[in-house]
Amino acid sequence: MSETTLVALPCRVITLRVELGSEEGASTLEELVLAAVAGGRTTVDSLGDLFSLPRRLMLDVVHALWSRGFLAVDFTSHTLEGTPAAEAVLGDGDGAQTVATSVDARKFLFDPVTETILPYRDGSVRAPLGALEMPVARGVSAEDLPQTELLRAVRRAVAEDRRDRGVRRRVLNVSFTNPVLSPPEAVRWSTVEVVVKRDPGSGQIAAVPVEAPPGWGRRGAQLFQAHITHLLHTRPESAFVKKLLNRQVPEVVRPDTLKELIRDLEQLAEGLDEAPELPDLPGRHHALEIRTNQLREQISEARRSRCGAQRVAPGAGVGYVVGDLIDRAEHQLVLAAPTIAYEALNPLLPGIEEALKRGVTLVLLWGDHPSAKLEPRSETALFDLKARYAGKVLLEKRSSSSAASLLICDNRAAYVGSRGFLSAETGAGVLVEPSEDTDTPPLCVADLLSWVRRVYPYWDTAQSIAIAPDDFGRTGRGVPAEPARWWRWGPPELPEGWDEDPVGFQVGWAAAWGRVLRELVDAVNDVHRGADPVVRAVWDGAYAEVVGRLVASAGERLAVTDDRAEHEACDETLAVRLRRLREAGGVVHLQHPSLSGGRRTATAYDALLKALKTDGTLRVGKARARAVLSDHEMVAGSHHPVGHGATRPGQGAVAQVGLHIVGTSFTADFARELGIPEWFGAAGDSGGPGPEYHPTAGVFAAIPLDDDPWTALAQRERAGRGAEELRRYAAALLMGQGGGESQGDAEGPGDAEGPGDAEGPGGTEEQGTDPHHADPLHSGSHPADPHRSDSERWSRWLLEDAWRRGAFMEAYLLTPLLGGGPGALSVELAAVALPLEHGPFGEQLFFSTLALEAAPPEQRTVALAGAVAEMLLHGGDTGRLACRHLTEGAPAAGLPTAWLELARAARACFE
Structure with missing residues (x-):
């Protein structure tokens, strides 16, 4: 086992006002919901309309009541009804249950790196001896968390705390107390044990938790790694980074992506299509379940992150989009640009002033290094606006040290580019908006607003930047709905006693997993080929990680474009990665200006440039966007893939922001904007959805989906089971006894919507009139029976077996019952x-x-x-x-x- 390292994370002490209620009782809102159901409001939508609450919140309330036995659900009509427990709550007599609530001020820990809330007792005043102390992070504050996320996090922390303390209370609501009770200097330390890995192929450094602390989840682990990467890039001389690098071990860093999870499932599925009896079936089953749940979680997150996206051409295209977003702003307008040229700003000033007159708040970020200065005319114009519209313009004389080219309209739309849109050379960019069929604001826009708070020069002023939906006057409208269950097939169960008949059980078990896995592949393909792409905001360390991963994981095609190139980035490591892809048959596109500075280009990189020039995929000059396109996904923004790093010499870190977009059509479309007309060959040139996304080598497709008794019988024969067992099962099937009934025959049509619709190792199964178990006495009258050949084969087998054994009476009785086919005795x-x-x-x-x-x-x-x-x-x-x-x-x-x-x-x- 690799050597582990203990990392201490500084957490801020926060005091929250927590409303607690009885664990068995109902909250005030829950009592009202129970009364409404009793009064005839029997659907979630009608309850939401009655209380003017978002559907997601109402689903949480209904689920809580259902899980504690107050509500019953009719899955046929999708309606709710009260239970005797609900009647006890709503009763007027002495026996009615009361709602016992109390309000306490409780201390918690907030980790700004992973954005998690932890029990106060999990922290310590000092970092443990020998632990690496992570520098205090200036991330989001607990106030930035959405109310629903805050309540969920506090409930999780209280549940973790009460396991040891035995306090049986339930959190009903959470709010913030007086800020004086949560001074920012109050810090305690939490710890996480990690393995520091250095990927031999890519050189990536990753601190992988041995076991993720409670409350982190996948997002917490991602934020932790992104912050580690950010520190490695921006503070390489810090004591923390130096100590961390001293603990590194050479080991492959496994990316947490859909493609990797599919590959894991593919390895676990090997043998399901052929082995009659798998070794360690329970272990295989448990591993498949874990990976399936992880993949479903990622697919669900990707589906929630979908939104409308359009490429924006340089010059006039960017100018139109910027002007349109300014005119559409209703509450807040965020402008972030590394430089602000007065020639580009002046035409926009009338529109900006009109927005301010409408009551819009203007947030301005400028400067790509700490010592940057505004152009005098631009400074005069902007600070004049601040003076005339006091409290509506958030503008500082201090640089934000950000290279972002960003414009955000309320929380509904955003433009993200590579070069400043308030400069002479705008470059190309991406516009994100809500999807056509929904009014839901894109999640990536909310993340971009959170990033703006992070990089604003003064923390206190940044707290007035609107983030939450309520800040934009959209309470109850445009709130993300609770994600629906998109999958049809549930994973099979592994009941006790499955090993009493392992071969027969495995047939249904393997077929059930075959359906689940094929559905997952289709879902992953839909993520890439859906009408709307998946769009995520990335910045700083997470941005650098995505760039490195896309370059390293490209399978068939890769494009790296930049408007700057430096020797530090165009090194041998990058040359080796691109050369390997090219030698494996992939297509590599590269565009950046000539390397300058009088330094000698790395030999491997120089050879790569010559090879790409021969291929016709090398272009020398400034690219329209700083982007990396890899197969079906891409990232574009302010980060230079082959330019300078996250720091400027002697000037500290430079904040970077971009968009990671997963989508076959959009990637091909953006490639055309970069001058690559046929990203997917003929498919990319046609303007269609592009080729299928095939993350597997066909292992899932080879898994047989037949779980009927005939398949089980054939597997018993392959497993070398004795003639007596084969005789018993074959006779039972052919005579319509035993074996057919044990598989759960259905007498009428059914569906596979619920996880418990059909019993047996197959889990959720589509039910219907089953041709596998038709009456064998009349099977000859059903020529369309898909298993007629099986019936005939095993009929002959039984008769021949009887003749071999000299069981002539058995053969005589079986022959008329089984029917005679061609060549039959x-x-x-x-x-x-x-x-x-x-x-x-x-x-x-x-x-x-x-x-x-x-x-x-x-x-x-x-x-x-x-x-x-x-x-x-x-x-x-x-x-x-x-x-x-x-x-x-x-x-x-x-x-x-x-x-x-x-x-x-x-x-x-x-x-």
Whole structure:
């Protein structure tokens, strides 16, 4: 195991006003909801309309009441109804339950790096001995968290706290107390144990938690790693970074992406299509469940992050978008530009002033380094606005040290570019807005507003920058809805006793996982090829991580474009990555100005430039945007992929911001803006949705989805199970007993919407009239039966097995029941062999012999043997008459001489 490192994170002590109620009782709002349901409001939407609350909040209330037994849900009509427990709450008598609430001021810890709230007792006054103390981060404050997230985080922290303290109270509401009770200098330390890894291929440094602390979640882990990356880039000389680098171990850093999770599932799914009995099936099942849940969580997050996005051309395109966003602003307008040229600002001043007259708040960020200065004419014009519209213009004489080119209109739309939109060379950019079919503000815009608060020069003033939906007058409108369950198939269950019949269980289990995994692949493909792309705001360390990952993970095509190039970035490491992709058959596009400074270009990079020039994919000159395009996704913004880093020599860190966009169509469209007309070849040039996104090599498609008893029977045969077991299951299926019923036959149509609609190892299954278990006595009348061939095969197997064992009575009884197909053994043949096992058979033997007189010699030989047995073993005239018929005339032709002699000798004894 790799050596671990303890990292201490400084957390701010905050005091919150927490409203607590009985764990079993109902809150005031919950009582009102119960009363409304009793009064006829039986749907979530009608309850939301009644209380004027967002649907997401109302779903939380209904779910809480349902989970504690106050409400019942009719999944057929999707309506709610009260339970006896609800009647006890709403009763007027002495026995009615009361709502016991109390309000306490409680201390918590807020970690600005991971944006999590922790129990106060989890922190310590001093960092543990030997732990690496992370510098105090200037991240978001607890006040920046949305109310629903704050309430959820506090509930989680209280639940974690009460496990040890035994306090059985439930958090009903949370609010902030007087700021005096939460001084910013009050700090306690929390810890996380990590492994510091350095990826041998990419050189990426990652601090991977051994076990994520409670409350972090996936987003917390991402924010933690992004902050580590930011410190590595901006404070390489700090004691924390130096100590961290001293603990590094060479190990591959696994990116937390959809593609990687699909690859994990692909490895876990190997063998599901062929192995009759998998080793360690419970372990495989548990691993599949974990990865499936992680993938579903990421897909759900991606679906929530979708929004409308358009590429914006340089010059006139950027000018139109900027003017339009200024005119549309209703509450707040954010302008961030590294430089503000008066020639570009002056045409916008009338529109900005009109917005201020409408009551819009203007937030201005400028300067890409601490010592930057505003152009005198621009400074005069902007500070004149601040003086005339006091309190409506947030503008400082201090630089924001940001390279961002950003314009945000309220919380609904934003333009993100590479070069300043208030300069002579605007470059290309991206406009994000709500999707056409929704009024929901994009989540990435809210994240961009949060970033603006982070980089504003003065923290106190930054707190007045609007972020929450309520700040924009959109309470109850445009609030993100609770994500619906998008998947159809639930993972199979692993019940106790599954190993009593491992082969039969595994058939349904593997088929159920096959459906789940194929659905996940389709969902991942939809994320990339949906009508709207997935758009996420990235900045600083997270931005640098995305750039590095896209370059390293490109599979078929990659484009790196910049308007600046420096030797530090155009090094051998980058050259090796691009060369490997090119040698593997990928297409590499590269555009940046010539390297200057009189320094010698790295040999490997120089060779790469020559190779790309030969391919025709190298362009020398300033690119329209600083971007990295990798297969079906891209990132664009202020960060230079091959330019300077996150710091300027002697001037400290420079804040960077951009958009990470996942979408096949948008990536191809933006490539055209960069001068790459055929990003996906002919598909990209057609303007269509582009090629399919195939994250797997076809392992999932090979998993059989048949979980019927016939497939289980075939798997038993492949597993080498004994003939007695095969005989039992085959007979049960063919006779319509046992095996068919054990799979949960359905008598009518059904669906797969709920996780418990069908029982068995397959979990959620689509029900319907089952052709697998049709009446075998009449199976011959169903030529469309997809398993007719299975039925015929196992019918022959059973009969041949009976003949091999000399079970002639069994063969005689089975033959008419199983039906005769082409080449099947006849009832008459089974009849004439019966005396070899049982007798006397009587006249049926003679009639069956007559029916076989034109049969092949082999079958007439069997009839002769049966006649001899009937005559010698059981007596009577039937055997003698049958013998005479078979040994004289045409029926005796072709019969073995030995059998004829035996039959004649036997006849001589009775005649």
